[in-house]
Amino acid sequence: xxxxxxxxxxxxxxxxxxxxxxxxxxxxxxxxxxxxxxxxxxxxxxxxxxxxxxxxxxxxxxxxxxxxxxxxxxxxxxxxxxxxxxxxxxxxxxxxxxxxxxxxxxxxxxxxxxxxxxxxxxxxxxxxxxxxxxxxxxxxxxxxxxxxxxxxxxxxxxxxxxxxxxxxxxxxxxxxxxxxxxxxxxxxxxxxxxxxxxxxxxxxxxxxxxxxxxxxxxxxxxxxxxxxxxxxxxxxxxxxxxxxxxxxxxxxxxxxxxxxxxxxxxxxxxxxxxxxxxxxxxxxxxxxxxxxxxxxxxxxxxxxxxxxxxxxxxxxxxxxxxxxxxxxxxxxxxxxxxx
Ligand code: NAD
Numbered sequence: 646x647x648x649x650x651x652x653x654x655x656x657x658x659x660x661x662x663x664x665x666x667x668x669x670x671x672x673x674x675x676x677x678x679x680x681x682x683x684x685x686x687x688x689x690x691x692x693x694x695x696x697x698x699x700x701x702x703x704x705x706x707x708x709x710x711x712x713x714x715x716x717x718x719x720x721x722x723x724x725x726x727x728x729x730x731x732x733x734x735x736x737x738x739x740x741x742x743x744x745x746x747x748x749x750x751x752x753x754x755x756x757x758x759x760x761x762x763x764x765x766x767x768x769x770x771x772x773x774x775x776x777x778x779x780x781x782x783x784x785x786x787x788x789x790x791x792x793x794x795x796x797x798x799x800x801x802x803x804x805x806x807x808x809x810x811x812x813x814x815x816x817x818x819x820x821x822x823x824x825x826x827x828x829x830x831x832x833x834x835x836x837x838x839x840x841x842x843x844x845x846x847x848x849x850x851x852x853x854x855x856x857x858x859x860x861x862x863x864x865x866x867x868x869x870x871x872x873x874x875x876x877x878x879x880x881x882x883x884x885x886x887x888x889x890x891x892x893x894x895x896x897x898x899x900x901x902x903x904x905x906x907x908x909x910x911x912x913x914x915x916x917x918x919x920x921x922x923x924x925x926x927x928x929x930x931x932x933x934x935x936x937x938x939x940x941x942x943x944x945x946x947x948x949x950x951x952x953x954x955x956x957x958x959x960x961x962x963x964x965x966x967x968x969x970x971x972x973x974x975x976x977x978x979x980x981x982x983x984x
Contacts, residue, residue: 648731648772654679654702656725656732658774660710660765661739663689665846666779666838668697669886670736675702679725681716681732685709687753688741693845710739710761711753716768731772734893737765738779740814743850751810758814759821766825775832777893778822782839782904783812788941791876795944796837796900807935819900826898834892839904839943843882843963844970851937854879854964857915858971861924871933873912877940880905881963884956891952902943905956914960921964 655678661667662682671694674680682694683706697703704721708714717728740757741750762778769776785800794800802812825831846852848859857867869875880903888903915928948954 651730657734658732660737663694667738668693669882673886683708688743711756713764732774735769735774736777754810755814758818762818762821769831770829777834780819780835780837781815784816787939793944794941833898835900836892837902841880841885843967857918858968861918861922862971866926867915867928868931869911869928870931875911876908878905878908878942880956881958884958888954891954895952901948902945904943906945908942
């Protein structure tokens with residue numbers, strides 16, 4: 646059966662579309678496309694797609710991607726004529742992500758990266774859809790000194806450590822995508838995403854910026870796990886979405902680092918959040934947590950040269966928007982201590 650585009654809008658599937666980055670990506674894609682969002686809410690939030698549910702060009706399917714899915718059997722997708730038009734693009738962002746969840750969801754993480762990615766790649770084969778896979782900086786492992794990671798770097802990972810389900814899952818998924826490219830003709834792109842932040846990140850889930858913001862907004866000291874001198878980089882979510890869209894539209898297959906090349910010390914981020922919130926708190930040091938890895942800095946030369954992409958949002962502006970989101974979601978912050 647061959648599928649031909651018959652509607653004005655392309656059919657685009659976003660796996661993990663109820664998550665933090667995925668929901669912002671759905672927002673952007675809806676300007677020109679029909680969007681099929683698949684998510685099982687394992688780490689995503691219904692609230693992220695509440696407004697989108699009212700858009701007639703958006704359809705949500707609650708499904709665990711570890712199981713195969715037959716889109717043509719779903720009555721809610723009849724309006725997108727999937728039976729005849731198929732899919733034009735697939736974005737795979739599905740993966741349990743919160744560092745704290747590694748302990749709770751290790752098997753789900755491995756299976757989503759393996760079986761889940763395979764099920765989506767089979768849809769890409771069936772519909773001849775272009776496939777963008779959201780990988781991660783974590784495939785590189787920890788940086789040596791101030792090394793910047795290039796796409797050609799092979800990385801070095803502990804296959805049995807506390808983060809192995811995520812790191813090895815992501816590495817396996819990349820290999821699966823590349824081999825579906827080589828042997829099943831899938832037109833693929835891989836985005837190696839570095840730390841991204843912004844509104845809709847779950848507060849208090851073990852990632853540094855939302856944890857700092859949640860603490861500052863509830864007048865609790867900000868805890869820096871490991872050395873306050875440790876560096877990391879932070880890309881604002883609208884820039885990341887722009888990078889993913891540009892990568893999907895790029896003419897050639899390939900692997901690209903997407904992230905901010907500007908590195909900041911943990912203590913400087915903590916202080917910036919304290920200043921921006923006006924919290925009467927300071928930061929304190931604690932022993933590094935076993936599941937938190939040292940962060941690397943991306944070399945984004947390839948993305949700059951081939952996609953014309955680089956992050957535009959100033960860290961301070963992104964933090965301000967994320968703090969506003971935290972303020973509007975006070976109910977998830979926990980008890981507020983008096984200043
Ligand atoms: P997120 O947890 O908010 O989004 C992931 C979404 O995938 C969630 O909504 C979750 O419910 C869904 N999901 C997970 N397993 C699923 C399954 N089996 N079936 C259906 N849905 C499933 O995370 P995010 O921060 O938006 O990350 C999106 C992608 O980008 C992930 O693949 C993540 O690994 C990658 N990434 C993110 C960052 C970052 O800093 N946010 C950094 C590197 C890589």
